[in-house]
Amino acid sequence: MKQLTIYEKMTLALFRGKITRMVTFICLGLWSLTTIYPLFWVVNNSLKPSHQVINDSFSVATNPTLTNYLNAFEQVDIGQSYLNSFIMSGGTVLLTLLVGGLAAYVLARFRFRLRGLLQTVLVASLLIPAFATVVPVFGMLKDLQLLNTYWALIIPHTAGFLPFTILVLSSYMATIPKDLEEAAIMDGCSRFAIFWRIMLPVSRPAFITASIFVFLWSYNDLFSALIFVPQEDVRPINVLLTTVSSQYGTDYGLLAAAVTLTLIPVIVLYSVAQKYVIKGLTSGAVKG
């Protein structure tokens, strides 16, 4: 082995040493604290009466109360917004997967003249921000008298998330061997039957990844929701949050409960399906 300089010996010792390991864990621990503690603070305070949050927001809620949650459901009707969110984001997921799945199947399996062009256009459209479509879409939805209906969010969201979905699904489908389908064609199955009975089940991981991303983007989106579905009976939970903060800005307990309620579905989804989120992220770099 070659002779080491003093500097190299020092870094060697440092990097093998316990000090380095300790510093590493302290740094990582500190960043974890910045992501975990705020969340804990909010959940913790949602379980205290508001006056207690104002006086001392750091103490652990020893006598947890659900008053804030009751208020959230009774005073601001967060239940209705929950329902609206789930209908619109769920609808967006179903529609995106069905429409996107069919298109992805064609792009993955057939060679035709416009294929290259379609793929270029799909990739390019990932660069179109919602800002750049919102004005005309607003006008169209108004003319169709769809503003403040569930469709007013489902349709633009579906259109916006389709390019990503198609790219993810078709790149997965392209890796599936053709044998199964060819056997099915021999048996006289229709193309739709092949898509429905073979491609869909076989590509399940890709469909799950895409549906999680689409659901999260749709559920978390505020911009389009503020514009297309602001009315009380159809507004999703994010729009409700902004109203709660302006109307009940001093009721800290209620605000904390509302934030917690908004986060619960996402945290549940994230802990169940984290594997797919990370996979989706690293298979093709994505950003909503």
Place this chain on the structure above:
Amino acid sequence: MHKGDRGVIFFFLLPAVLLTGVFLYYPFIHSIIKSFYYSDGMFINRFVGIENYIRLAQDEVVKIATLNTLEMMLYAVIFQVGLGIVLALLVDSIRFGKNFFRSVFFFPVAISATAIGLMFTLFYNYDNGMLNQLLVRFGFEKVVWMTEETSLLAVAVPVIWQYVGFYFVIILTAISKIPDDFYEAAQLEGITGLQKTIYITLPLIWGDVKTSILLAITGALKVFELVYVISSGGPANSSEVLGTYMYQKTFTGQAFGYGATIAVWIVILGLLFSVIANRLLKKEEITY
């Protein structure tokens, strides 16, 4: 190709082409056209040539919002991607707890920016917000966190905080894909520690770092929710970004044509900075 495949291609692609065509591509083109019109979204729709663009160039708030957006972009590249790289290197160097840190660092990405925004308003609030409670507890005076000087930083903190985990996961995956032989060869040469990081790891993940920087740049242009919820662009437009200003002009100010012009400006900036970054970061990518 089998008999009838033309029909299959056509009918499977049709729903996706219709949806994205009508609600994504057409509105995008229409936005560009609309940027040359004066429109109140109701009755008036008049061609005004480049008048909106002249107004854009002279609009003081556009100047502020553009500079703020660029500042946000800089923070995103330095802190989101930078911290992401540092954390990924640290997590890669430890033997246990990798999955824990990955889950904990990534989860802010999944949750709603609106909820995070509301959470931060509870932190920044002058009367009894979390930060001021902390200051009072340690015997300091309360601080006004949202002033014209500080408001942009105050909204930039959650923006950065939320997305560090996103770049962390991208970089960590890239690092874990580096074959072990590279490190083994390095070890034989006596290269360890920091040198290993600088001369081996970083050059090998350069492609992913570049992707991350490009995503951070385009991501910064899409910032809306956090600013809208925390400061609504105030006080006195000091934390206005292009997204919030576009929303405000279009849907509060009823200036639909001008709103479209701001949206076009956002797209132009996105293209411009992507191209510049691409040029600056151009470097032989190492394939293995």
